Amino acid sequence: MSNPPKPLLDLTAVVMQFGALRAVDVAAMSIAIGERRAVIGPNGAGKTTLFNTITGVLRPTSGRIAFDGHDITRQLPHRRAKLGIARTFQITNLFPTLSVMDNMKLALRGLKPRKFSMFGDGALTAEERSIAEHALGMTRLGERQSAIVRDMSYGEQRQLELAMALSSTPRLLLFDEPAAGLSPAERTIVAEIVRSLPRDITVVLIEHDMDLALGLVDYVTCMYEGRVLVEASPAEIRSNATVQDVYLGKARHHA
């Protein structure tokens, strides 16, 4: 990258301290508009905590997070969502007592004034329906619209996580281990979905499955003990000795 494009997300000296544990200590990290970035690292490296500081679930102990030039370090999660930051959750976080379509409605209306309609009709508009059906079709849930979420399989719930992320039109989409616990066939679906996202959506992906992650992204950040260990292209990451030591060491037998 000789002429780096304008960053969408810019982290400066972000520290998240829990008691004696420094869970995140990122000196600098910057993600360009339209970039596909993977964040990898062993368990406990601080990947999800990093996501939580970006989305506002946690306020960093110190440092600065800028999104599209605005300082969002102290903003509440729903304000950041309004700016265009969306995420999926590592531990499935859906609305279990509601139907698939009601989950989609909530995802679609999060940024729309219609969410405040107190005595209006709750039915989908034609536009909402087409977005929801498109997203459910892509995630192979087209036939499950009226299923109650808690009655669905784990795999289907993960697919719904993705469908909800797809249905809002975020500028930055954070995937927290979207393929965790899925079968190989279901992983292919996840990969397809990430690949099909329009290029103006910036994507950051936490993923343990290296084959999946490295095939989807332009650039990789490897974290270890809260810090950024290496930032490099997927090809360089594959051959990087430090990364292999901390992360791929255990998986070397199939590499």
Next chain:
Amino acid sequence: MTDGERRHPAWVSWASSVGVLAVLATLPFVLKSYHLGIATQILIFAILAMSIDVLAGFSGRTPLCHGAIFGTATYFVIYSVNIWDLPLPAALLVGVAAATVLSAVFAILAVRVSGVYFLLLTLALGLVVWGVCLRWSQVTGGENGLRGDLRRGALADIKVFYAIAAATSLFAYIAMRRFVNSPFGLTLRGIRDSESRMASLGYNVTLHVFLAFVVSGFFAGLAGSIYAVFNNYVSPSAVALPQSVQGLLMAIVGGIGTLVGSYVGAALIIMLELFVSAFTERWQIVLGSVFVAIMLFAPEGIVGKINQLTRRHSQSKNTNP
């Protein structure tokens, strides 16, 4: 109705609405005035229970202050007729407005917490109102309460008043059903299921719970205002904790998150209290045993249990045709 709740075919809901209206319309002609008074009371307390259900069943926040909101409306209605000489319709509006304002104040203090903290905070807020009503005797009459003279003219006829209470109750039910099935109602159910997901989707959870609390307080106030006319008397027991608990019990026994359950719960509790207390002084033991039995065998409440059974029945019909 939302997609997730369409469990009965349309004709079932039409038939049951017609049936309920027919029963409500026949009651004045078959019941003695004493029993018609009980029916009126059930219709009024069902509004209170539904207003609690909006928070407890749909927003995942169980309040213990709705008796205080309800009773505040009752106090204001009687006070504004007695002292300010307001005509009754204006006094009713004052009662509802006072309850709505009070619930907004409660909401500002309570919406940031959830679970048991919400329960305890709302309990404490309700106790403050009770303390004020008990001690500020120049205004509230202290322990003696305030006696009103609201049932003048046609209202003295229990049949007329029953009709007004029934119409108010129906209006409240339809409005609250519309409310919980609206886009806003869906956001409340979303908050009940996962607040963190709602925030990440862009919802201001605190604001939504605040608004739900105020809407709920409005309906509790509506119930309290009508109750002022029914009872013609108010004392600190109207705003006391047992009132809040009773309203919540009605919602729970009938089925939390069902709205209709509030009618079943109100009817069961009010009738049990009256009929069992006619036979034994130990009626509270009987009432307690009934609650224990319901919590053991139908923790989702009576209507909740019926819904669950019919859903299971229709599912098994669908899977084994």
